[in-house]
Amino acid sequence: MTNCPTLIVTVGLPARGKTYISKKLTRYLNWIGVPTKEFNVGQYRRECLKIYKSFEFFRPDNEEGLKIRRQCAMAALNDVRQYLSVEGGQVAVFDATNTTRERRGTIIKFAEQNGFKVFFVESVCEDPDVIAQNIVQVKLGSPDYIHCNTEEAIEDFMKRIKCYESSYQPLDEVLDRDLSYIKIMDVGRRYLVNRVLDHIQSRIVYYLMNIHITPRSIYLCRHGESDLNIKGRIGGDSGLSARGTEFAKSLRKFIQDQNIKDLKVWTSQMKRTIQTAECLGVPYEQWKSLNEIDAGVCEEMMYEEIQEHYPLEFALRDQDKYRYRYPKGESYEDLVQRLEPVIMELERQENILVVCHQAVMRCLLAYFLDKTADELPYLKCPLHTVLKLTPMAYGCKVESVYLGVDAVNTHRDRPEVRTLCLPHYIISLTRHFLLTAQRM
Amino acid sequence: MELPQLEHVRLRRCDSAASVPQFCNSPTMIVMVGLPARGKTYISKKLTRYLNWIGVPTKMFNVGQYRREAVKIYKNFEFFKPDNEEAMRIRKACAAAALKDVTAYFTKEQGQVAVFDATNTTRERRAIIISFAKEKGYKVFFVESICDDPEIIAENIRQVKFGSPDYVDRDIDEAMEDFIQRIDCYRASYMPIDDERDRKLSYIKIFDVGNRYLVNQVQDHIQSRIVYYLMNIHVTPRSIYLSRHGESELNLLGRIGGDSGLSPRGQKYANALATFIKGQNIRDLKVWTSHMKRTIQTAEALGVQYEQWKALNEIDAGVCEEMTYEEIQENYPEEFALRDQDKYRYRYPKGESYEDLVHRLEPVIMELERQENVLVICHQAIMRCLLAYFLDKPADELPYLRCPLHTVLKLTPIAYGCKVESFFLNIEAVNTHRERPVNVDINRNPEEALQTVPDHI
Numbered sequence: 001m002t003n004c005p006t007l008i009v010t011v012g013l014p015a016r017g018k019t020y021i022s023k024k025l026t027r028y029l030n031w032i033g034v035p036t037k038e039f040n041v042g043q044y045r046r047e048c049l050k051i052y053k054s055f056e057f058f059r060p061d062n063e064e065g066l067k068i069r070r071q072c073a074m075a076a077l078n079d080v081r082q083y084l085s086v087e088g089g090q091v092a093v094f095d096a097t098n099t100t101r102e103r104r105g106t107i108i109k110f111a112e113q114n115g116f117k118v119f120f121v122e123s124v125c126e127d128p129d130v131i132a133q134n135i136v137q138v139k140l141g142s143p144d145y146i147h148c149n150t151e152e153a154i155e156d157f158m159k160r161i162k163c164y165e166s167s168y169q170p171l172d173e174v175l176d177r178d179l180s181y182i183k184i185m186d187v188g189r190r191y192l193v194n195r196v197l198d199h200i201q202s203r204i205v206y207y208l209m210n211i212h213i214t215p216r217s218i219y220l221c222r223h224g225e226s227d228l229n230i231k232g233r234i235g236g237d238s239g240l241s242a243r244g245t246e247f248a249k250s251l252r253k254f255i256q257d258q259n260i261k262d263l264k265v266w267t268s269q270m271k272r273t274i275q276t277a278e279c280l281g282v283p284y285e286q287w288k289s290l291n292e293i294d295a296g297v298c299e300e301m302m303y304e305e306i307q308e309h310y311p312l313e314f315a316l317r318d319q320d321k322y323r324y325r326y327p328k329g330e331s332y333e334d335l336v337q338r339l340e341p342v343i344m345e346l347e348r349q350e351n352i353l354v355v356c357h358q359a360v361m362r363c364l365l366a367y368f369l370d371k372t373a374d375e376l377p378y379l380k381c382p383l384h385t386v387l388k389l390t391p392m393a394y395g396c397k398v399e400s401v402y403l404g405v406d407a408v409n410t411h412r413d414r415p416e417v418r419t420l421c422l423p424h425y426i427i428s429l430t431r432h433f434l435l436t437a438q439r440m
Numbered sequence: 441m442e443l444p445q446l447e448h449v450r451l452r453r454c455d456s457a458a459s460v461p462q463f464c465n466s467p468t469m470i471v472m473v474g475l476p477a478r479g480k481t482y483i484s485k486k487l488t489r490y491l492n493w494i495g496v497p498t499k500m501f502n503v504g505q506y507r508r509e510a511v512k513i514y515k516n517f518e519f520f521k522p523d524n525e526e527a528m529r530i531r532k533a534c535a536a537a538a539l540k541d542v543t544a545y546f547t548k549e550q551g552q553v554a555v556f557d558a559t560n561t562t563r564e565r566r567a568i569i570i571s572f573a574k575e576k577g578y579k580v581f582f583v584e585s586i587c588d589d590p591e592i593i594a595e596n597i598r599q600v601k602f603g604s605p606d607y608v609d610r611d612i613d614e615a616m617e618d619f620i621q622r623i624d625c626y627r628a629s630y631m632p633i634d635d636e637r638d639r640k641l642s643y644i645k646i647f648d649v650g651n652r653y654l655v656n657q658v659q660d661h662i663q664s665r666i667v668y669y670l671m672n673i674h675v676t677p678r679s680i681y682l683s684r685h686g687e688s689e690l691n692l693l694g695r696i697g698g699d700s701g702l703s704p705r706g707q708k709y710a711n712a713l714a715t716f717i718k719g720q721n722i723r724d725l726k727v728w729t730s731h732m733k734r735t736i737q738t739a740e741a742l743g744v745q746y747e748q749w750k751a752l753n754e755i756d757a758g759v760c761e762e763m764t765y766e767e768i769q770e771n772y773p774e775e776f777a778l779r780d781q782d783k784y785r786y787r788y789p790k791g792e793s794y795e796d797l798v799h800r801l802e803p804v805i806m807e808l809e810r811q812e813n814v815l816v817i818c819h820q821a822i823m824r825c826l827l828a829y830f831l832d833k834p835a836d837e838l839p840y841l842r843c844p845l846h847t848v849l850k851l852t853p854i855a856y857g858c859k860v861e862s863f864f865l866n867i868e869a870v871n872t873h874r875e876r877p878v879n880v881d882i883n884r885n886p887e888e889a890l891q892t893v894p895d896h897i
Contacts, residue, residue, distance in 0.1 A: 191655040206668045348661055
């Protein structure tokens with residue numbers, strides 16, 4: 001997708017959501033498979049300074065402070081270079097105020113020297129309510145204010161913002177017309193987008209234009225227990241078992257008790273999720289993209305049968321469950337790609353209940369909880385349990401509600417690793433031979 | 441307060457596989473804004489084509505067309521002079537007629553999006569549209585194109601205005617001079633969307649053909665998709681080459697799907713394709729294939745870097761994979777008939793439909809829009825979907841578009857559409873095109889079902 005690494009540079013006064021955007025963007029890019037890392041200069045400053053005394057550190061006439069802050073920025077840029085040029089990173093998010101043209105000039109030069117593309121993300125906001133809410137959500141809990149009470153912290157932070165205000169030079173439509181950037185105004189009410197250079201920048205812009213901070217909750221659950229679940233068979237398109245139907249009814253009651261404003265309900269196009277949603281008695285929308293992972297030749301088999309008929313495949317899957325693709329089927333990696341439009345729409349939405357499947361739910365959960373590709377295929381998503389995700393500060397609060405209806409356990413843990421010590425081409429050949437033999 | 445007419449609001453379970461979640465609420469009016477020769481009609485047509493392709497019923501309403509119908513003969517730019525009262529009356533009437541047709545499209549024809557293509561350069565005109573939409577319960581999204589680069593404007597006039605019915609009897613210099621004076625008629629009264637006064641409106645401003653964008657108050661999913669699309673299209677000249685893989689082993693046997701390699705003739709085609717591509721002398725050509733052997737083997741012969749897209753894999757025929765049509769008729773006669781009844785929406789059991797294909801090809805189309813010169817080596821059903829997008833073919837024609845083996849299609853965007861050149865590279869191959877048979881009833885007999893199956897081993 002990308003050749004030159006990209007350096008995303010945030011710009012904006014304190015409490016404008018730069019770190020929120022940086023973390024979210026980093027999480028999204030990693031989830032879609034673009035190795036991304038964020039570099040928060042404030043963290044470097046905290047490591048350097050150890051103890052934060054007061055806003056005076058940020059005064060524009062505090063020479064000692066300025067020296068330290070410049071060093072921290074340099075140290076962070078050095079780590080960026082390490083990540084992008086040596087460690088194989090694709091995108092680095094440089095999270096700092098970067099409010100002066102001078103500082104941005106330094107970064108641009110650094111990027112030029114190293115062959116990185118630069119994309120600025122500026123957040124501009126003058127709404128005092130939004131800023132106050134921001135401070136309450138993320139500043140009060142910051143290591144900087146651990147020993148202060150709420151009023152002290154707010155007062156100090158407001159003075160801190162003031163220190164930056166006089167020297168703030170926003171990205172300028174004329175002076176900066178050759179730079180690539182997006183200016184986000186008033187938390188997404190308006191955007192100015194200049195010179196998008198390539199695919200990844202275009203995707204970043206699209207993502208940033210779809211996220212919002214309106215409080216809401218996302219409910220994730222699987223379909224009720226299905227007939228094939230009871231038989232221990234994977235995939236297929238069976239209907240609900242008796243217990244599955246009971247779950248659907250309990251789900252209905254649970255949803256009603258939650259008293260959710262304007263809840264949207266999504267299902268896949270498979271019987272078991274549709275039957276579950278039918279019990280809710282509200283309109284719902286079907287997405288083919290939410291269909292369970294296609295197990296190809298292993299569809300509707302039990303794990304024991306897979307072990308018997310496709311022992312090599314079974315072993316290969318355990319070796320790399322994320323990338324392993326069932327013959328004539330899909331991998332978790334494929335799932336993530338087909339779920340990306342679902343995630344994009346989930347970001348746009350507010351309160352929503354997604355009734356889906358085990359592998360699909362693992363992918364969605366990994367996105368919201370920032371789980372790695374390695375962990376993703378082993379996330380626990382038991383039947384008859386609703387996960388309520390509520391975005392909070394920089395992350396997501398998770399509440400797990402088991403609705404009290406018994407069901408089989410369909411979770412298969414990562415087994416003890418039995419490494420296949422064969423060269424890759426031998427494995428490929430063997431695999432091809434076995435699968436062709438199967439077909440005859 | 442009177443509530444708006446809500447006859448178009450449907451709360452229903454939406455069972456389609458369309459690429460856009462069926463929110464089924466208010467229809468949307470996209471309203472173009474800008475001086476003449478700023479690309480409004482180009483954008484309108486392209487956007488309409490894209491939205492229809494992804495499954496959102498969209499129609500374009502070009503007020504200039506209404507004016508040509510009302511006035512019959514265009515004399516000169518004087519018609520557009522701001523003090524020409526008679527003309528002003530006609531123009532206002534045309535806009536009103538177009539708005540009336542918009543209403544008919546939404547209420548009687550199940551339209552979802554209407555693109556209102558006119559200059560709409562005054563606040564007054566826009567206010568009329570806004571109040572019309574509010575009264576009916578339609579959402580409004582403005583698309584303003586701002587450009588002052590004289591070269592771009594001149595190129596625009598050359599590409600699309602000279603061929604316009606307005607200038608059919610003029611020579612180039614007359615037409616150019618008249619058109620420039622026409623633009624001047626609008627300039628004095630042009631009030632661009634104002635970032636302050638219009639901050640409650642939903643709009644995108646496109647500056648200098650995509651150098652810069654200002655996006656304000658995006659309301660919903662469809663507006664977000666429209667913005668994303670508009671931000672990815674460009675007007676840099678380029679060509680898109682579409683081709684299938686070389687003839688495969690399964691093709692020879694008349695079997696559908698599967699993942700076989702090239703036949704000897706298929707390999708010959710790959711080599712011929714390499715020669716053809718070199719001969720075209722294309723600057724910075726990107727090559728894309730699917731993940732299936734036959735497209736990869738074809739690309740390998742080109743000796744250049746290529747990128748594999750799983751999204752370009754052939755349609756999954758589910759339980760019918762690797763069968764001949766005769767076998768499908770024998771084992772699944774009812775399915776076979778159902779497919780002939782609605783080939784676009786029909787989904788193979790445990791497989792896909794053409795409609796599903798369009799959904800998974802949307803990111804490919806988006807990236808094709810961003811790119812410049814590209815060669816896509818793909819498959820029959822895939823190529824039909826891509827071609828339908830570029831040539832604006834509707835869903836019922838799409839599954840029957842002819843995409844024979846060993847033939848390269850070169851698509852070059854021109855004016856409001858796409859020029860197509862077809863190159864058969866002179867290597868024989870089986871025919872894999874099956875026309876719709878006459879009898880599509882599930883009770884038909886096998887001969888009727890197999891009437892149109894092409895020959896194979």
